Amino acid sequence: MEYISTRGNYQKVNSAEVIRLGMVPAGGLFVPEDVPSLSQEVIYQMKDKSYQEIAKEVLSVFLTDYTNKELENAIKEAYNMNNFAAKEVTPIHKLNDRTYILELWHGPTAAFKDLALQILPYLLVQAINKVEVDEDILILVATSGDTGKAALEGFKDVDGIEIIVFYPQDGVSKAQEHQMITTTGDNTEVIAVKGNFDDCQSSVKEIFGDEEFNEIIAKEGYQFSSANSINWGRLVPQIIYYFKAYANFLNQEDIKPGDKINFTVPTGNFGNILAGYYAYQMGLPVNKFICASNDNKVLTDFFNTGIYNKNREFKETISPSMDILISSNLERFLFEMTGHDSNKINEWYQQLNEEGKFEIDNKTKEKIDQLFVGKFATEAETKEIIKDIYQEYDYVIDPHTAVGIKAYKEYFNSSEDKTKTVIDATANPYKFSSTVLEAIDESLLSSKIDEFKILEKLEEKTGVDIHPGLQGLAELQIKHNLNCQVDEIRAIIKKLL
Template sequence: MKYNSTRNRSVSVSAAQAIAQGISADGGLFVPESLPQYSYEDLCKLKEMTYQGRAQRILSDFLTDFTQPEIEESVREAYSPNKFGGEHPAPLALQQNGDKNMYVLELWHGPTCAFKDMALQILPHLLTKSMSKVSGGKKAVILVATSGDTGKAALEGFRDVAGTEIMVFYPQDGVSPMQERQMNTQEGGNVHVCAIQGNFDDAQTGVKKIFTDPACGQKLAEHNMMFSSANSINWGRLLPQIVYYFSAYCDLMGTGEMDYEGEKVNIVVPTGNFGNILAAYYAMKMGLPVNKLICASNENNVLTDFIRTGVYNKNRPFHTTSSPSMDILVSSNLERLLYDMTGGNDALVASWMKSLNDAGVYTVNAEVKAKMDELFYGGYCDEQGTKAAIKEMFETENYLIDPHTAVAVNVYQQYLQETGDLETPAIIASTASPYKFAASVLEALTGERGQGSEFDKVAELSALTGTQIPQPIADLQQKPLRFAQVCNIAGMEMAVLGTLGIQ
């Protein structure tokens, strides 16, 4: 299988090249030339497998230049029980929701307590194997822009991985205290962290600019280095996320919930950069029976407006919310969706991306809008709605959720009220442990944000709810702070080169 650039489909590279490079030189994102197709018989076979077996099968269909032992080793090392607290890294929790069951897909059992672990525990294995195939011995310099969870998950995944250096940029006032502490206490000799004076979109734009700057790339090449990415712009980050949607559906087949061929589910995803819900879209295109992809946004509701109107307009106020991983106005992975929905019209996609860059806005054509209307439902949830969903889920189901999952639950309830679709089971992507946002969850439950340090609030939340503090959060209190660097947006490239010792 080969991979094309969304902005120039004549670019055709191997999976290893796409993963090692991260982003195309033209600024486009790599996408597979075609998608493997899974029949009902294939789903029945996947149903009988472990999560690890399902991952091996799906990854093998995309990574055709990898050997089977390479894929098996990557999956085995990434999803070992000691990293995810059990044999199943992405279990379903059954919750009642009115007249119809909804199923919470818990994606936060990994070492950083966020869904990014599902991809970032395997990406280092895929990247190092890719580098050995295509880089000629170069060191990979991994740049990451994070709105909170990706940064820590990437740092943990690449900690002391040979042949790599990783640098994470995060908005100085745009992540939760726990997310910030997770990053700034990160262990490892090859890890680096820097806050920026700006928001996530500034960090993401700055990283993309560094990636596509030929002069900066040349400086790295002179020192036998090359850039790569651990953000979801990297296909190696996005691909593993497809697996857990198939796995969740197969688990429902195993319980009898999905009891006939072609029975559909709704998939609800709290969405910022559009990568997580794009993985669900690809799963649907591969044959997973999906009725609606429900895109849940917080007050930064640029995606809701886009899905409903066909106009993407980032020229709006930026809101800092209790669900910071969704505080995003430029959703990078949307470019991949547009490429697919236009039948691979790279010139049209490039023109829309240019308009977004130049004017902050673009409008899709009627054909794309009609396809989105058929497949997607877009909704958003304000801060009051987020708090209400946390409180309601705990009081009615004795189930504790974080603010991002709460946004998804709220928007799913809006969908039910608007459509009356009580017949279709729903899978809710639960993307983070509530203990990463203890103050916000406490406020939702009690009206108060708790007293003392962040760890005092964690303890208070545990005592109040009778739930267990995840071990990675508990261990964090004793770790010393290692990083305190701050730069402005213009200084990001200098920060990277300085960290690498390149003048």
């Protein structure tokens, strides 16, 4: 299999080169030239397979220049009981006859990013060996909260790789921040940026495309790569759990082979829901994707109007991992929806760069409408859903999952679509304990309570065990305390090297 650029500005390359580069050097993102398809028989046979076996099925058709042994080793090292507390890796919790929660947070950092970032280091190291790179790899990561810690955990102490994570100061939860700044490893750095996530992400993407700065880094013996979902190696492992979810339904006989299901995905950078779309392209029977946003509802407005407009107030919300106005992976999605029309992608993204907005054509909009719906939840609605789900089902969810449930409820009320629906639970509730505790029982929350004491309060109230990745977090020593302005990011990279 070969990969091409969404902007038609790079030669075809294999998957190892794609994973090594991270993104197209001249701008744009790599996508498979042709998406492989799986027969309904193969998908049906997954019902009796483990997560690891399904991972092999999915990865082997995309990463065709990796040997079976290389993939098997990466899968074995990534998806085991040492890294994931749940035997199924991504278990499903049934709320009612048509609503199911796909728990994607059983990895070491309590977020869905672990499902990709536990395996990416193995894929990247193998890619470096395949293309015989002499320089060390410098990974730059922009995070809205979860990617940062998951990437740090995956890459710490990996030979030949340095990693620098940039996160928006005051733009992540206290638990998320403490997870990052207490990370060990001789090859890790964490920087708080005085700005928002879009500032971090835009700066990192600009650096990747800055030839002069790349030359400076090369003289220091490094070349850039990415652990964000702009890197195909981050996105392709996420396809796995969509097939696993369908396999679980078949195994439990909740559906018959070929029956369609819906997926509701709390969405920021559009990577998670895009992985679901690639699964659909491969043959997974999907009826609708419900794209769920918080008050930064640039994607909801896009799906409703066909206009992507980032010219709006950036809001800091209680679901900070979704506080994004520039959804990078939408570019890949539009490239697929236009039949790989790089001319349209270049036109639209030039407009986005110059004017902060673009409008897609009617034909593309109509094609999107057949499969995707955009909905959003306000702050008050998010808290209300957390409380309602706890009271009705004795089940505790984080604010991002709550946004997903609210979006699905709104979709159901307007469509009366009774298709069984999976809602991606993207983070463990203890990562956002103060918000969750306040929603469940406001009387238990006091401004005088230490952030980490809230974990204990929430455990006492709900009886749900604190996630292993968050236990004892308060006792960990702070290892990173650097910060910078947005325009100082290049300078601080050079200083650290």
